[in-house]
Amino acid sequence: xxxxxxxxxxDPEHWRSTPFDTGIxxxxxxxxxxxxxxxxxxxxxxxxxxxxxxxxxxGSWLVSAANAVRALxxxxxxxxxxxxxxxxFYGRTNAGFLIxxxxxxxxxxxxxxLSNAYAGVQNVPPQVRDAAFGMGMTGPQVLGRVExxxxxxxxxxGFRSAMLQVIATATIASYVxxxxxxxxxxxxxxxxxxxxxxxxxxxxxxxxxxxxxLVALVQRYAVSRGVSRRFRTDTGPDSRTAVLxxxxxx
Amino acid sequence: xxxxVLPLDASSSPLAFWSYFLDHRSTDLGWLWDHTWLxxxxxxxxxxxxxxxxxxxxxxxxxxxxMMSVTGLLYTIPSIALFVLIPPLFGLSVLSPLQVPIxxxxxxxxxxxxxxxxxxxxxxxxxVQAATALGYRPLARFTRVELPIAVPVITAGLRxxxxxxxxxxxxxxxxxxxxxxxxxxxxxxxxxxxxxxxPIVLGIVLCVLLALVLDAVVLVxxxxxxxxxxxxxxx
Numbered sequence: 001x002x003x004x005x006x007x008x009x010x011d012p013e014h015w016r017s018t019p020f021d022t023g024i025x026x027x028x029x030x031x032x033x034x035x036x037x038x039x040x041x042x043x044x045x046x047x048x049x050x051x052x053x054x055x056x057x058x059g060s061w062l063v064s065a066a067n068a069v070r071a072l073x074x075x076x077x078x079x080x081x082x083x084x085x086x087x088x089f090y091g092r093t094n095a096g097f098l099i100x101x102x103x104x105x106x107x108x109x110x111x112x113x114l115s116n117a118y119a120g121v122q123n124v125p126p127q128v129r130d131a132a133f134g135m136g137m138t139g140p141q142v143l144g145r146v147e148x149x150x151x152x153x154x155x156x157x158g159f160r161s162a163m164l165q166v167i168a169t170a171t172i173a174s175y176v177x178x179x180x181x182x183x184x185x186x187x188x189x190x191x192x193x194x195x196x197x198x199x200x201x202x203x204x205x206x207x208x209x210x211x212x213x214l215v216a217l218v219q220r221y222a223v224s225r226g227v228s229r230r231f232r233t234d235t236g237p238d239s240r241t242a243v244l245x246x247x248x249x250x
Numbered sequence: 251x252x253x254x255v256l257p258l259d260a261s262s263s264p265l266a267f268w269s270y271f272l273d274h275r276s277t278d279l280g281w282l283w284d285h286t287w288l289x290x291x292x293x294x295x296x297x298x299x300x301x302x303x304x305x306x307x308x309x310x311x312x313x314x315x316x317m318m319s320v321t322g323l324l325y326t327i328p329s330i331a332l333f334v335l336i337p338p339l340f341g342l343s344v345l346s347p348l349q350v351p352i353x354x355x356x357x358x359x360x361x362x363x364x365x366x367x368x369x370x371x372x373x374x375x376x377x378v379q380a381a382t383a384l385g386y387r388p389l390a391r392f393t394r395v396e397l398p399i400a401v402p403v404i405t406a407g408l409r410x411x412x413x414x415x416x417x418x419x420x421x422x423x424x425x426x427x428x429x430x431x432x433x434x435x436x437x438x439x440x441x442x443x444x445x446x447x448x449p450i451v452l453g454i455v456l457c458v459l460l461a462l463v464l465d466a467v468v469l470v471x472x473x474x475x476x477x478x479x480x481x482x483x484x485x
Contacts, residue, residue, distance in 0.1 A: 071413055071417075073416065076433075076454040082438070171330050171331065172424060175438075198338055204328050209326055
């Protein structure tokens, strides 16, 4: 079985698109596309909101409300929104599937980003915040120059958690007849072409692992060494230990 | 796996989910039961595996970073991919009833190892020293002093794991494995021409209720295991 999966993955014919079949490269591009759109919207919505809620301490109910969304079954919400929204789009575009999928992906990506940005600002030691105000910084300056850099490790862990969830859910979106790497899993299942199905799963897992690794690298260079305490090879608990709020529902 | 003949003349309003449930009671209750054990058993397996692993990571500091990397990697793999990858790795048939519990046990263990290790790390060192001075040997000290004190952290992790599992199990419904996720599959199949909401709404309602009930059960267990917290609060 492993041999035939490797055979499927290594066949260059499967990577190119033909008039009848979409190749791996094209589906990978589609998958990354859905993921980036959803993450960009979620970051634009949730990051400023989380920072401001953490800074002012007002509106923390919004964080609790966003977290409650996590009890919803992802697949169910996806299918429901597709069924509700897709009849409003006709013609040859796939907007009827794309728009509900993106809404679900954004809804899933918002809670980890929001709650981690909030928790990151809240966890800044009060002495640090007081010192910044004492030096004459204004509220927005404290937020931008002190609280944000200190909150970055948690913000990154929230973003990583959101990204993994979006990649995973974009895979399931193939079930509602959208493109992406999940196509190979569901098509392989439907055609009983198990090397294709398992090959698709390998690709999805690889995409998730590589994306996480890339963001981890960015995080390493974006977070100030004064915050990450990465002056030498330190074997303490890393930033991902900090809070349970980042844990996700997939 | 057979889908009953559905009375399509029945109301397709989202609020008709209750009559849909009554019409297909035996199938739906069967899926609810499948969903329940698929959500609970892997968390129990995960806890049983995570306790010794977490203890090891706490006991030997050098074990912690590699163990967290491995569990982090496993937790990174999307659920649908893990479901599909489990059978070839374990030599099972492609759609096996064991693939979902195995995949979820992998997730639960990955999540809980970190929780157990961090929960044990949060036990005050004076308490551990006092227990040692009272004559507790390492194993007894672990089970009777460190573990009880770590219970609140561990149950917090259990709540996250069990609520996550309820959502992930539904994903397995899309590849035809029996659980409440099959209601979404039914709803999607029946909505080809015009929207037919009842099974989808029913599935969401049952999943959320199941998550709330299981979460509450963990909370009750947490209360039963930590009577001293109430004693302190009452004083």
